[in-house]
Amino acid sequence: MKIRIVGAGAWGTALAISASRSPDAAHQVGLWVRDAQQAHAMQASRVNARYLPDVEFPDNLQIETGDSTFPGLGERASDLIVVATPMAGLRGVLGQLKNCSAPVAWLCKGFEAPHDSPFGLLGHEVATQVAPTLMSGVLSGPSFALEVARAQPTALVAASTHATVREALVEAFHSSSLRVYASDDLAGVEVGGAVKNVLAIATGLCDGMRLGLNARAALITRGLAEITRLGCALGARTETFMGLSGLGDLVLTATGDLSRNRQVGLMLAQGRTLDQAVNSLGHVAEGVYCARAVVQRAQSLGVDMPISQAVVDLLDGRLRPEQAVSRLMQRVARMEG
Numbered sequence: 269m270k271i272r273i274v275g276a277g278a279w280g281t282a283l284a285i286s287a288s289r290s291p292d293a294a295h296q297v298g299l300w301v302r303d304a305q306q307a308h309a310m311q312a313s314r315v316n317a318r319y320l321p322d323v324e325f326p327d328n329l330q331i332e333t334g335d336s337t338f339p340g341l342g343e344r345a346s347d348l349i350v351v352a353t354p355m356a357g358l359r360g361v362l363g364q365l366k367n368c369s370a371p372v373a374w375l376c377k378g379f380e381a382p383h384d385s386p387f388g389l390l391g392h393e394v395a396t397q398v399a400p401t402l403m404s405g406v407l408s409g410p411s412f413a414l415e416v417a418r419a420q421p422t423a424l425v426a427a428s429t430h431a432t433v434r435e436a437l438v439e440a441f442h443s444s445s446l447r448v449y450a451s452d453d454l455a456g457v458e459v460g461g462a463v464k465n466v467l468a469i470a471t472g473l474c475d476g477m478r479l480g481l482n483a484r485a486a487l488i489t490r491g492l493a494e495i496t497r498l499g500c501a502l503g504a505r506t507e508t509f510m511g512l513s514g515l516g517d518l519v520l521t522a523t524g525d526l527s528r529n530r531q532v533g534l535m536l537a538q539g540r541t542l543d544q545a546v547n548s549l550g551h552v553a554e555g556v557y558c559a560r561a562v563v564q565r566a567q568s569l570g571v572d573m574p575i576s577q578a579v580v581d582l583l584d585g586r587l588r589p590e591q592a593v594s595r596l597m598q599r600v601a602r603m604e605g
């Protein structure tokens with residue numbers, strides 16, 4: 269199988285490594301790097317020094333580069349193209365691939381910042397706008413790039429309304445260390461992947477303030493309720509949120525210290541400014557950039573998301589950490605369901 273991964277951040281690199289070394293299938297994997305200098309350095313050292321410096325590339329992983337529009341990528345012979353850019357870059361890449369005949373999937377999780385609409389869109393909604401004939405989907409679920417690159421056991425979900433896309437993702441990445449399940453609930457899988465980043469900031473804040481394990485459990489549980497409400501309003505199925513891209517991804521991102529979004533919350537609790545927290549990461553924390561888009565989309569649908577709203581107010585400087593906690597705890601009592 270010929271697989272091309274567009275974008276050499278931590279997650280794109282980890283999946284390229286995983287697919288290249290899989291003994292279960294013979295794949296030809298190309299990792300496309302936008303910056304030619306970075307590509308040459310990766311080819312020479314056989315590592316991604318910036319994101320995964322301790323994991324060597326398999327011998328058969330090919331490093332590719334070109335100009336920023338990667339001309340002809342959609343026409344090259346590929347059985348699967350995987351877009352591994354941040355959410356902000358998805359629209360441009362899908363526009364380049366709109367005439368591609370191969371299945372296309374993206375890895376980014378989040379809502380796009382508002383573009384030509386009053387609220388941000390999920391990845392599949394962006395694809396509908398810019399590449400409506402593309403066979404596309406998303407690969408998501410609870411996964412830290414470093415652990416996938418190290419071949420530690422991981423489970424993901426391949427979501428698409430096209431069986432061809434789901435089957436291609438399973439064939440490309442399912443292995444002895446990486447299980448790939450399939451779903452046709454594209455909206456549900458994307459909402460879970462997007463909102464959990466925002467809730468991970470809240471959980472990091474909770475732990476950084478030493479509020480206790482009771483508080484963490486309550487926050488994660490009520491956060492899952494927020495994810496489910498928004499997802500169902502966007503046409504998702506409730507059961508999706510009890511799966512890998514809902515509960516699974518939320519628990520991992522909210523409690524695992526490899527989570528960049530959790531780290532932002534921890535640092536805000538320590539008194540650092542948002543700029544200080546983000547700059548210290550050296551990587552993109554998608555929850556910071558999509559929190560406002562999540563709340564805007566929820567408001568447009570009449571969906572109540574108090575935890576997500578508190579995160580936005582915290583990020584925008586309208587609330588201090590202790591004020592955010594006080595606001596949530598003083599909400600009027602209600603039925604849980």
